[in-house]
Amino acid sequence: MSRVSRRTVVPVLMVPAVAAGVGLFLFQPWTAFTDTTVNEALPAVSGPAGEPAAGPAATDGAGTKGGERPARGGGPEDLARGSFVTHEHGTRGTARTVRLADGGQVLRLEDLRTSEGPDVRVYLSTRDAGAVKAGLGDGAVELGKLKGNMGNQNYTVPAGTDLSGFRSAVIWCERFSVSFGAAGLAPVAG
Template identity: 40%
Template sequence: MSRKRAIWLSIGGVLLVVLVVAMLVFQPWLLFVDDEVDEADDDSRVVGTASAGLTQTEAPSADGSQATRVELASAEFIDAEHGTTGTATIYLRSDGSRFLRLTDFETSNGPDLHVWITDRRSGGDCEGCFDSWGIYDDGEHVGLGELKGNVGAQSYEIPEDADLADMRSVVVWCDRFNVAFGTADIT
C-alpha cells in the first residue's frame, strides 16, 4: 500500500470515529422525533388559589370523600434555547403533598432533559450576556426527574422536604449541554 493511500485511510478512519462520537453525543435524530405523553391529571378537585403562594404549607381540607388541592403558582413557559410552550402549575393537595403539572406542553426533544424548580428568574439573569440560558444550575434547584415527554400533559411529584420559598421558575433543563430549553416564572 502506498504511503499516500495509508494517510487517506487514516484520515478517513479518524473522521468516521469523530462522526460516530458526535452522533452519540448530540443525538440529532431527536429533533425529528416527538416523545408524546398524555398523563391523566390528579383526581383531586381544585378548590382555589393559595393566598401565600409557594410558601403555603397548610393543605385544604378534604371535601367529604374527594381529595382537594389548591394552586400555589402557575405560569406560561417562554422560550430559552428551544421553543417551549405550555403551562406549569404547582399544586398543594389536601394530604399535604405537592406536585407540578405541565399542560398543553411542547418543546424540542433532546438528550438528557430534566424538570427543575430553581431559584433563578425565568428568562435568564443577564440581558444579552453570554450564556444567559445556562445559569439555572448555578444556584439552588429542586430536581423533579427526567422529562417524561417533549409533547403533552404530565405531572411530577415534588419531594416532601423541598423548600419552595425562594424558588422562582420551572425549567426544562438539558443536563448534557447545561442549557435551559424553556422556563416558566412561578413567583
C-alpha cells in the same frame, strides 16, 4: 505516482468515523424529528415512594383539564403558576405547583410543547424565568428526566421542599447546560 499504503488509509478513515459516532452520541440529531407525548392526569394523592398516583378523571363538566379536579374540600390546591418562555428551543405551555390532598407536592406541566433533546431534565430554580437562561443558580432542585416533549405531566417535588423559594420551572438540557425554556412561578391568590 506513489502508492498509498493500507497503514495510512485505515487510520485516516477511522478518524472521521469515530468523530461521526461521537457527534451522533452527543447531539442525537434524530430527536429534532421526533415527538413524545405524555398525558397524565393530575394525581389525587402521592403514591408509594413519593411517586404521584393518578386520581380519577373529573366528570362534573366543570371544564377541568387532563383529569384534574377543582380544589374543593381538601382537594388539590394550586400554589403557583406561570407560562413558559422560550430560551434555546421553542417552548410553550404552563407550569403549576400543586399541593395534593395528602400534603404531597407536584410540579405539573400542561399543554407543554418543546423540543426533544439529549438528557433533558425538569428543574425548579430560585432564579426568575429570564435569568435561568444564564444558568440554574444555587439551590436548584432536579425533579427528573423530561417524560415527553409534549402534553401534560407531573413531577413529584421531594418531601420537605419549601416551594415558596422557587421562582421558575425549567426545561434544562444537562448535556449542554442550556435552558430550553422556563416558566415563572407566581403565587396563586387564595
